[in-house]
Amino acid sequence: MPAFVVRAATQSDGAFLADMVVEAANWRDGAARPRHEVLTSADYQRYLTGWMRPADAGVVAQVATGEAVGAAWFRLFPRSEPGFGYVGTGVPELVIGVRPIWRAHGIGRMLLHRLADEARARGYARLSLSVERGNYAAVLYRSEGFAVTQSGIGRDTMVKLLR
Template identity: 35%
Template sequence: MGTAVTTRPLTADDGELLRTATLANVNWTGEPRFTARHVERTPELRHYCEFRPERGDLGFVAETRGLAVGVVWALFLPGDDPGYGFVADGVPELSLSVWSGHRGRGIGGGLLSQALEEARRRGLTRVGLSVEAGNPSVRLYRSAGFSPVPGAADGTMAVDL
């Protein structure tokens, strides 16, 4: 029997958690392509670490025994400072990370479902994301209805809610 996983809302105080998750996301291949210093000093990466509920950002943290094992967050990044998965102004960009050792247990799917349900509850009609070619998480996103965005950067996907 597995250990129970609970979720809680992500807060603006979870910046360190988002730095850890962003670093894991950009190093998804297992190769250390980026360092924590890259995340801190590269504006295109750093803004994934800035959760701002006042601009409408949403997110959830999965925990086991009080320790984070995954996080999902969607940020409203503007067109003049877009993320890698920018679709349009007003369309939040979703990121998802499940810690190594906790994958394959449904945590990512649960977090994704919870985030999309919250987006629907808030009246959002679309959510975007970016995923590199070869990343196995693309299967999860496709199963949730995400599809490539024509004319957008490679790896940009969106789901209509």
């Protein structure tokens, strides 16, 4: 039995999703951006503001004690206000964060599976995300069927087909 469970995210998970945006932004050891800097940046606020909008969906991983340790969610963005991994209208963009001590325990993979299932159930054909070059999570994304579709300055946009 796994040491964690994955449940659907709710509107009350907004503060925890903010924690996970900070984790995602600070994936490099020793190069942490201050929490307030990440959360006040328009680049990151777009993934949190107004959570939970009608098209939003997410999942949260919790350990046996009930502590939330990771989350993944997606949002739709308009062409006029794209996210880091925007590829087109109608393609949800994924954000994922796992607390450092819980990385490499299968939590990220389980979150990706559950969120892809939710996207399929909602009729989406693709999921997108953005990953900075050098981020070890890119290996996980590739192993889960994401492929680089656009390369930017220091980051790549990846897309997974949901067939």
